[in-house]
Amino acid sequence: MDKLTYLAELAEGLARWVPERERQDILRYYAEYFEEAGPEREAEVVAELGDPWALSSRLAVEGGYVTQEQTESWTPPKKKKWPWVLAICAVVVVALIGSLVTALVGLGRYLTRDNVAQTPYLAQGTGTMIVEEDKEYSGNFWSNADGDLDAFESIDVDISFGDIFVYEGDDYSLSIWQEGDLGGYELKWEIKGGVLKIWDAKSGGFHMDFGSLTGKHSLDVTITVPNGMVMEKVNAKTELGDVFLSDVYVAEKLEAKTALGDVECYDVHAPEKLTLKSNLGDVILCMEELYSGVDIDLETDLGQVEATLGCSELDCEYELECSLGTVTVNGRNQGDKAERKGSYSYKLDAESDLGDVNVYFTED
8 A cells, every 4th residue: 555545545534533624634744754754664654554444543532533432333435446347337338327428538637616605715825735746735624613614504515526525523614625636627615595515616527638647636525514413405416436424414305426436324314315326336324313204215336235224124114126236134135136015114225236235224
């Protein structure tokens, strides 16, 4: 594992537990640690620090953000399966995701951020930047406590490139973190009518320049809401990237979609409708508490569906199906389809074309 991969996985692990500002401080510290060690000791430092997921959990516990028991109950996201995904794409991309041509046409861009509804253009002076060799990392942070971000009641993110993180924190905050030259790609954001909206600044979205595919290119959009705050609606959509949600309370509808990444939701609360979809990635849902009447829809074309629900199987109406994979319910092999019909407290629909569907009910 190289330095950039290590820092990226550490950042993703920290995102589950640690507030954004503290997360950036930690990442700066370890980036400087690698820098002081030098390229010749990079492998030695990786071995010294150990697994990045384990380090992120330990730092979160030591910082008082989470208990040891909570970290032990969390399974880190699976490593991406891009090699086999790309091979399959060559065969099925036209049939399954013609709409992704725009997203796949380019992968170089440069990020700017506009605060449209409030103070104009807050990028300079409010973020952090680390320049190392020919790589550039930059980030910007806005928060309600700092006075440059209004409170909001709904979230609407619709972008063509980048990972989206939404989780519970101490304050309303937004950060946008970039790695590499992103070749003109821009995001804008505004808060209007109680809705935090983030979108592509230019029509046509994200375009890929295959000649610029050197080094690592990434973009993180991270949103936090105060502890216990109930959002009216949450919509998180990215064409090329992952979506990660944790401890988010939603009064009406929660929807997360991606074309070329994974969707992961942990301990989310949605009393009416929860929809998670991916074209080429996995869909993972863990809900310890369910509201009566909740309607859950999980779907992927080429990945797996994993759902752990804090209820009894006898209280759930479900329809689980896959074309080339296997359906399991609490470890029981159900072939390619399993269903339970009737009027029950909860409803679950889960489907995968080429992957497995695994559902676990944690109550007897």
